[in-house]
Amino acid sequence: MARLVLTNVEVTIGAVDLSNHIASVTLGSTYDVIETTAFAGVSGAAGNVPLAAKTRTAGLVDNSVTFEFHQDFAASSVEATIYPLLGTEVAVVVLPVNGSASATNPSYSFNAVVSEWTPLNGAVGELATASVTWPITGAITKTV
């Protein structure tokens, strides 16, 4: 398997391709871990030491996506696209490489809640950026 250096990730937010203004993307899923240990479930022993181990199962999954945007106030660019979406749900599609989805280039589709936005962020001499982490509502659909 070939390793992948990210150079051409495709990010579409609300059907708008903002890939050329995004420098970083992180798509993550974390499951709640539910403990299921019960008296009768603890058993086993190794020598004189009892193996009393907890048992667990996966609960609900919590998905989120993090982007680092390069801010741009030009017409129909980053600010014009994201700011009106604040407080709403938006369809997002992420592909490792710009192009069609395939087994080696899976597409991840989901609805994110635009819960935060930083219109202006940066120090003197720095690029104006906006780092946001948006919770995902519902499941992530992987298409190959």
Place this chain on the structure above:
Amino acid sequence: MEYVVISNTKVCGKVKDEKLTKDDILSAGGNVEFLLAAGHIKAANAAKVTPAVKEVPQALQVTQQESEFPVFNLDNEQGEI
């Protein structure tokens, strides 16, 4: 209804000046009103708005000389009619 991409960013995979339909937008998870408001697209078949100019019928045309009402000359400092 058809729309045209007017922004420099791709919309539903379409570049500037390419057409797309409402179904294209909805299937890509987009919102037509949002895309219109954000300046990404515009209606492709938007009719040109031309002001309607109606001709005034000849009978209704009143010239200053034919008017039955007195015409006051505001430039007349002496107030003569």
